[in-house]
Amino acid sequence: MAKSEVSKTGSMVVKRGLAEMLKGGVIMDVVNAEQAKIAEDSGACAVMALERVPADIRRDGGVARMSDPEMIEKIQAVVSIPVMAKARIGHFVEAQVLESLGVDFIDESEVLTPADESHHIDKLAFKSPFVCGATNLGEALRRISEGAALIRSKGEAGTGNIVEAVRHLRSIIGDIRKITQPILPSCLNGQRDFKRHCLWCKKLPRVVGCKCRYFVPAVSLLQVTPLWRCNLVPKLFSSAPEYSRAMTRCRAHGQSSKRRLILEMPR
Amino acid sequence: MVGVSRNKSAKKIGVLALQGAFASHQKVFHKLSVDAVEVRTPTDLEKVDALVMPGGESTTMSQLLESSQLFDPIKNRLKDGLPVFGTCAGMILLAKNILDGRDDQLSFDAIEIDVQRNAYGRQIDSFEAEIDIDSLDQPFHAVFIRAPRIVSLGSQVQALAYCGDDVVLAQQDNILVASFHPELANDVRLHELFLKGV
Numbered sequence: 001m002a003k004s005e006v007s008k009t010g011s012m013v014v015k016r017g018l019a020e021m022l023k024g025g026v027i028m029d030v031v032n033a034e035q036a037k038i039a040e041d042s043g044a045c046a047v048m049a050l051e052r053v054p055a056d057i058r059r060d061g062g063v064a065r066m067s068d069p070e071m072i073e074k075i076q077a078v079v080s081i082p083v084m085a086k087a088r089i090g091h092f093v094e095a096q097v098l099e100s101l102g103v104d105f106i107d108e109s110e111v112l113t114p115a116d117e118s119h120h121i122d123k124l125a126f127k128s129p130f131v132c133g134a135t136n137l138g139e140a141l142r143r144i145s146e147g148a149a150l151i152r153s154k155g156e157a158g159t160g161n162i163v164e165a166v167r168h169l170r171s172i173i174g175d176i177r178k179i180t181q182p183i184l185p186s187c188l189n190g191q192r193d194f195k196r197h198c199l200w201c202k203k204l205p206r207v208v209g210c211k212c213r214y215f216v217p218a219v220s221l222l223q224v225t226p227l228w229r230c231n232l233v234p235k236l237f238s239s240a241p242e243y244s245r246a247m248t249r250c251r252a253h254g255q256s257s258k259r260r261l262i263l264e265m266p267r
Numbered sequence: 268m269v270g271v272s273r274n275k276s277a278k279k280i281g282v283l284a285l286q287g288a289f290a291s292h293q294k295v296f297h298k299l300s301v302d303a304v305e306v307r308t309p310t311d312l313e314k315v316d317a318l319v320m321p322g323g324e325s326t327t328m329s330q331l332l333e334s335s336q337l338f339d340p341i342k343n344r345l346k347d348g349l350p351v352f353g354t355c356a357g358m359i360l361l362a363k364n365i366l367d368g369r370d371d372q373l374s375f376d377a378i379e380i381d382v383q384r385n386a387y388g389r390q391i392d393s394f395e396a397e398i399d400i401d402s403l404d405q406p407f408h409a410v411f412i413r414a415p416r417i418v419s420l421g422s423q424v425q426a427l428a429y430c431g432d433d434v435v436l437a438q439q440d441n442i443l444v445a446s447f448h449p450e451l452a453n454d455v456r457l458h459e460l461f462l463k464g465v
């Protein structure tokens with residue numbers, strides 16, 4: 001009776017599967033093992049291991065690289081939730097290092113200094129899933145064709161200004177709506193790539209991550225609410241550990257009628 | 268009269284929607300033309316006749332069960348025989364003992380199994396495999412994501428499927444658990460099986 005066929009690892013199904021599991025959760029940016037522990041204690045569904053939080057990277061300038069492998073290992077040792085880490089755009093060697101460390105999700109991130117101005121990493125060549133930023137549907141589809149398992153918005157790192165992220169999500173969702181209409185809207189008439197786009201769209205991962213520095217749960221809900229209606233569920237990246245607990249709970253309850261919770265959560 | 272016909276035909280399925288892959292489960296039920304509602308509050312729970320606990324992050328869900336005040340109502344309903352299907356993290360929540368969990372992690376102690384979290388390794392070890400399920404003719408395509416492993420079963424628990432030497436699908440009375448994700452497999456048969464018991 002006990003029998004199993006040959007199993008397969010690193011497939012797209014498995015990669016997107018993890019993205020599905022992160023839905024509705026909070027992913028915390030952390031720079032050391034202590035912060036990672038706080039994040040897990042607060043109910044984060046994953047942590048993003050960084051050398052510096054995006055706000056500091058932006059402020060300090062200079063070249064921002066992949067996180068220190070030793071720090072990633074320390075974080076992996078103290079938490080049981082998935083550990084994510086960033087690699088520079090196009091820097092496939094950094095990605096290889098992260099994969100061999102067993103990082104659960106690799107973020108090919110514009111927050112770090114790009115390593116290649118014309119090519120992104122060939123993400124299909126990896127067994128680890130990748131998350132990439134996108135500002136519009138075209139960009140999202142290019143990243144997906146390269147093998148991204150999860151798409152997130154791009155924020156204005158470290159500013160706390162949410163408008164960029166909202167614009168990106170609105171744009172992506174709006175375009176998906178347009179090109180998946182049964183009758184092609186006139187604005188898209190004659191668009192050569194329409195059919196191909198539609199095909200891609202069906203494959204678009206049903207998870208969109210939101211990248212912004214959230215200071216108040218109300219802001220995170222701003223992102224959740226329009227997305228929810230579109231059947232896309234965002235996950236949140238946050239930089240402020242003290243807010244993660246509040247936000248995790250807020251996220252879960254925000255869809256219920258108890259909007260008062262939003263007021264009470266951060267206290 | 269309306270009440271009678273509702274009781275007979277339209278059992279209401281709830282999907283615990285605190286965090287994780289609850290929307291995928293809803294899609295599967297939608298394919299089966301069954302209404303599946305999100306359960307986020309004790310009031311939502313009162314309205315359902317069966318519950319699915321989806322995959323996700325069990326430590327996160329454990330905290331949310333507490334803060335949403337759903338833990339005790341669910342535990343009570345489980346005692347009263349509420350049919351529940353737990354997948355992956357959902358299975359962890361239902362298990363008697365959780366190995367490699369957090370000390371403060373809650374579990375419903377509803378099925379006599381010991382589970383080990385992330386027992387198959389990190390995401391890079393996540394895998395797909397064909398498994399044979401006792402009551403199904405054709406193999407089932409099972410997707411394991413950072414999956415928990417059932418390390419021991421109580422005498423009351425029935426093993427329904429194996430992957431290698433591990434039990435991956437098990438049942439004890441009203442509780443059905445899977446260490447894999449039937450909602451990701453594009454296959455409705457396991458959800459159908461669950462509905463039969465509702």
